[in-house]
Amino acid sequence: DTAVSQTPKYLVTQMGNDKSIKCEQNLGHDTMYWYKQDSKKFLKIMFSYNNKELIINETVPNRFSPKSPDKAHLNLHINSLELGDSAVYFCASSQWDRGQSGANVLTFGAGSRLTVL
């Protein structure tokens, strides 16, 4: 059973189009994220939701709009796609380790590769 699943795995589209990526987690985690990984593999956080509330909103063009209908789902809609939006987008979820480590351990999905032509 896939813990964090995102669809589609691949998107190829033209500049100016609008596209959406969906994410679902079955881990019972309270927090979900969108990360962007560029061609140099750098991971940049975009958004985070905790129990459907937006808690992290990094400097991202407002063409990107996340939506969390419930705490198991986090979708990403992108308007007016540009060449620079080409990247791999990762959804992740997390839960605090309330034991000794205090760690916020992220579980990532397999990624959605977006190519804008």
Place this chain on the structure above:
Amino acid sequence: QQQVKQSPQSLIVQKGGISIINCAYENTAFDYFPWYQQFPGKGPALLIAIRPDVSEKKEGRFTISFNKSAKQFSLHIMDSQPGDSATYFCAASRAFGDYKLSFGAGTTVTVRA
């Protein structure tokens, strides 16, 4: 502004050799330092993590060394195997309250048989 600096960008090691990846951070409030491993076509996955109350943590062939005074930490992969070929990311955050992990730029490790 990258809060965690990682080096090298890539490395090649022979099977059985030792891979060493180094990271440095600036924010003294950071107190949780995980390493994530990413295979091609997959998402990153937690490999091993350390808190600053210990200077070293070992899990199998993977060891984190931590130097609080220098604000540096490193990952050692002992007896490197071809299956260890992946991209490794160090990261840092504050434990017990920080949702935002600051990732390093990643190191691509290639283990040659």
